[in-house]
Each structure stands twice: as structure tokens, then as C-alpha cells.
Amino acid sequence: MDANQVINQVLIFAIPAVLAITLHEAAHGYVAKHFGDSTAYMLGRVTLNPIKHIDPLGTIVVPLVTAFTGFIFGWAKPVPVNFRNLNHPKRDMLWVAAAGPGSNLAQAAIWALVAKVLLLSVPESTVRDFWFAVCEAGIFVNVMIGIVNLVPVLPLDGGRIVASLLPDRLSYAYSRLEPYGLIILVLLLVSKVLNWFLWPLITFTANGIFAAFGLK
Numbered sequence: 001m002d003a004n005q006v007i008n009q010v011l012i013f014a015i016p017a018v019l020a021i022t023l024h025e026a027a028h029g030y031v032a033k034h035f036g037d038s039t040a041y042m043l044g045r046v047t048l049n050p051i052k053h054i055d056p057l058g059t060i061v062v063p064l065v066t067a068f069t070g071f072i073f074g075w076a077k078p079v080p081v082n083f084r085n086l087n088h089p090k091r092d093m094l095w096v097a098a099a100g101p102g103s104n105l106a107q108a109a110i111w112a113l114v115a116k117v118l119l120l121s122v123p124e125s126t127v128r129d130f131w132f133a134v135c136e137a138g139i140f141v142n143v144m145i146g147i148v149n150l151v152p153v154l155p156l157d158g159g160r161i162v163a164s165l166l167p168d169r170l171s172y173a174y175s176r177l178e179p180y181g182l183i184i185l186v187l188l189l190v191s192k193v194l195n196w197f198l199w200p201l202i203t204f205t206a207n208g209i210f211a212a213f214g215l216k
Contacts, residue, residue: 012133013141015134017141020104021145022049022050023048024076024146025076028097028099030046030099031095031096031099035088036085052077055076081096090171094161097158100146101145102146104146108143108206114138118131118132144202147198151194153181153188154181156185159174159178
């Protein structure tokens, strides 16, 4: 891939990737506030300003490094949530956690709708092709971020959801694994287990969205 192709890919993925990360994190803070915890709101994290959500290591360095492994991995700056402030901490934790992946699913659908509108109302041109590629990237990026975050390993959203659904005793025991969560994720990534398990699901979901909107 030459320099022009790299620049083109960066331009195509930049907008949907930034929006995917920003809205994912803002959704956590917004839902937490709805259920009683204003920590993220008071710290200015319920915002569409992407700078507030970017983690230099997890959002920039790690994705660049892992791109060479065949499976891009990374994270944004976590939105602070004090689960003890929630109206019903264990139950409401599920909705706070699910808000992030939920926002990504919604964004994927919106990008698909925009792509459909482009095909139906804009004459074929280089400009239309570029923005259609941006929409495709928006669908893929959001599906990938949403599904990866549903992996049932703390501190990912999937881990929070599992902790919320388990009986109290099991939930407590499961939550004690959180300090080792990053190590577990790195091992799953390096061993290709994460790649093997998630790529078919990501591809299936993305293709399903394309088909639902008549894009393929």
C-alpha cells in the first residue's frame, strides 16, 4: 500500500472511528447520569468532544501496533462511573455498560441509512464513492467496536453486563478477576483466540446490516 492509499484510508476511517469512540464513551456517561451517577457529567465526559475521550496509549499507540497482528485492538479513556451512586447499582450497571455497544449499533445503522440515501439520491461520482466508503467504514468500525466491547472480560462492557446478571456471590467472585482483565485480553489477542472467535461474528453482523439496507 503506497502513501496515497494510506492517506486515503486514514481519511475514510477517521470520521467514523472518532465518532464511534466519542459517542460510545459519552453514552456510558449519559446513561449513568440517567440512573443516578453524575460523576462523568461533572467531569465533562458527557460530551461529543473527542479530545475528552482519547487515550494516547489505547486510542493511538496500541491500535497502530496491533494493526500488524491482523486484529486492531485499543481503547478510549474510560468514562468514570461510580456504580454505588446508581439508583440500583447491580441492576443499573447492565444498562450503563450496554449503552456503549448500543450506541455503536445505532451508529452502524445510521451510517447504513446514509449510504442508502447516497446511492438513491446522489449521481455517481468520485465524491459519492468516497462518502460511500466512509459509510462502509462507519458500519464496520462500529460493529467491530461494539462486538469487541461485549467480550465477557472485565473491565470491558461485556464483563460488566455479566457481573450484573450473575447472582450476588458469583458476581463478586467474577468481579475480583478485573485486575487481570487486561492480561487476559492481551493473551487472547496474541494467541489469535480473539481473532478466531470475533471476526466471523463481526463479519456476519456487518454483512447483515448491509443486507438489511439493501447495500449488497
